[in-house]
Amino acid sequence: MAKSPLIEIRNLKKYYPIRKGLLKRVVNHVKAVDGLDFTIYKGETLGLVGESGCGKSTTGRTILQLLQPTEGEVIYEGKNLVGMRHSQLRKLRKSMQMVFQDPYASLDPRLTVGQIIAEPIEIHGLYSGKEKDKRVHELLHVVGLNSYHAKRHPHEFSGGQRQRIGIARALALEPKLIVADEPVSALDVSIQSQVINLLQDLQGQFGLTYLFIAHDLSVVKHISDRVGVMYLGRMVELADKNEIYESPLHPYTRALLSAVPVPDPLAKRERIVLQGDVPSPANPPQGCTFHPRCAECMDICRTKRPEWKNINGHYVACHLY
Numbered sequence: 001m002a003k004s005p006l007i008e009i010r011n012l013k014k015y016y017p018i019r020k021g022l023l024k025r026v027v028n029h030v031k032a033v034d035g036l037d038f039t040i041y042k043g044e045t046l047g048l049v050g051e052s053g054c055g056k057s058t059t060g061r062t063i064l065q066l067l068q069p070t071e072g073e074v075i076y077e078g079k080n081l082v083g084m085r086h087s088q089l090r091k092l093r094k095s096m097q098m099v100f101q102d103p104y105a106s107l108d109p110r111l112t113v114g115q116i117i118a119e120p121i122e123i124h125g126l127y128s129g130k131e132k133d134k135r136v137h138e139l140l141h142v143v144g145l146n147s148y149h150a151k152r153h154p155h156e157f158s159g160g161q162r163q164r165i166g167i168a169r170a171l172a173l174e175p176k177l178i179v180a181d182e183p184v185s186a187l188d189v190s191i192q193s194q195v196i197n198l199l200q201d202l203q204g205q206f207g208l209t210y211l212f213i214a215h216d217l218s219v220v221k222h223i224s225d226r227v228g229v230m231y232l233g234r235m236v237e238l239a240d241k242n243e244i245y246e247s248p249l250h251p252y253t254r255a256l257l258s259a260v261p262v263p264d265p266l267a268k269r270e271r272i273v274l275q276g277d278v279p280s281p282a283n284p285p286q287g288c289t290f291h292p293r294c295a296e297c298m299d300i301c302r303t304k305r306p307e308w309k310n311i312n313g314h315y316v317a318c319h320l321y
Contacts, residue, residue: 012072013036049228057101100181112153124173192219255273287306
């Protein structure tokens with residue numbers, strides 16, 4: 001049975017202008033996201049990985065229209081979110097939520113936990129009075145907290161508990177899609193596994209679809225169905241997680257996987273060390289953006305941007321294929 005797409009990303013771009021001079025003229029652009037094409041299917045978890053600054057978080061925020069894209073389309077259940085009227089977009093906000101990276105900065109310290117979780121419910125007018133309080137308590141229990149926690153403030157909780165509060169707030173409007181922006185990177189390793197397991201349990205319970213953004217490849221392998229690899233604002237590889245981890249095609253993906261720690265201290269594995277630094281997104285290299293650091297670089301890589309190719313369901317942008 002063919003999977004049904006929940007959201008389709010077509011040629012998505014997000015550029016930030018660089019201004020100089022007294023008149024603040026635009027002299028260049030930072031190309032944070034530079035032409036992405038991919039689909040997220042209903043009920044799946046798509047992991048998005050890459051080095052810091054590659055555009056992962058910008059991609060997630062642009063998909064949810066927290067940032068306005070420079071170009072491209074975001075098709076959510078057949079509707080293009082880009083350029084949509086605010087009143088129309090507001091109705092769709094309920095079905096698209098976000099879990100932020102910092103579990104403390106994303107929670108208002110002046111509000112109690114109950115008020116934080118109830119805020120989106122009040123804004124969208126879903127429940128009121130005792131029904132609203134009941135819903136807040138239900139959400140706290142769903143994420144492994146207790147009803148009495150509703151009267152406390154964020155500073156009274158640990159990092160893992162704060163992230164659970166953030167997840168409860170995201171679930172308040174019964175969304176279909178959740179963008180999780182590095183939700184465990186600020187947590188201890190032992191707490192990371194608890195939050196990851198919670199996200200998986202909630203997905204099975206509520207039929208959620210995740211875009212899971214992270215830089216830890218071992219975490220992404222555990223939770224994802226498919227994995228996309230980004231480099232300097234572009235997607236370089238996308239495939240089933242087993243395909244990516246067992247048979248990576250792109251040289252950048254192979255380099256990332258070679259750096260993942262393995263539990264066996266006697267295991268021998270070639271470590272691929274990339275030379276040089278990541279180029280500036282304000283002045284990306286011509287052709288393949290990875291070619292200055294690629295050991296398999298060819299002449300065509302320096303001049304022509306590789307096409308997004310489908311090799312039996314394994315997508316890659318590389319002139320080697």
